[in-house]
Ligand code: SF4
């Protein structure tokens with residue numbers, strides 16, 4: 001029937017309107033900021049950088065590969081790569097960002113930076129109360145402002161963070177097994193190349 005969908009929608013609105021006077025569940029708005037609705041686990045606002053350990057700088061997962069910078073559609077990520085290296089979460093020597101800024105006045109929360117990052121280093125935050133009177137500097141977040149611990153990641157996206165932890169632990173175990181196999185092979189090669197000890201009187 002023509003207009004059936006509109007009538008159904010209006011009936012639902014009327015049901016919620018009348019119901020909101022008797023049932024709190026039917027109230028679809030709250031008196032913000034005094035009242036707040038809980039943040040959904042899959043909510044996303046702007047990106048943040050994940051770090052492990054208690055040291056935000058040394059523990060940053062980001063290796064400054066700059067893939068996210070290249071793929072960000074509005075080009076609001078700015079990265080400078082270090083000249084030296086530091087060990088990553090798996091103990092592998094990696095570069096790190098000496099500068100990692102995101103201009104959140106330009107970011108469109110598309111999450112592409114998260115999708116393309118091969119190191120689980122950048123994730124979407126749920127923090128939305130970021131208003132400031134400083135239109136330029138205040139909305140250009142640097143790596144210290146962007147850095148948030150893995151514990152924080154677990155608090156805001158528990159399911160996703162747990163899956164990431166499992167994945168990283170598997171990769172770390174694989175890397176350790178590979179390193180051990182390489183070390184064992186090198187030791188076996190060195191032992192094989194060692195000359196046999198000379199025994200006095202042997203063969204005289
Ligand atoms: S969420 Fe999208 S727009 Fe924002 S920094 Fe990431 S890639 Fe760029």
Ligand code: SF4
Pocket residue numbers: 061062063064065066067068069079116117118119120121122
């Ligand atoms: S956040 Fe990820 S993709 Fe972006 S530079 Fe760091 S490691 Fe590379």
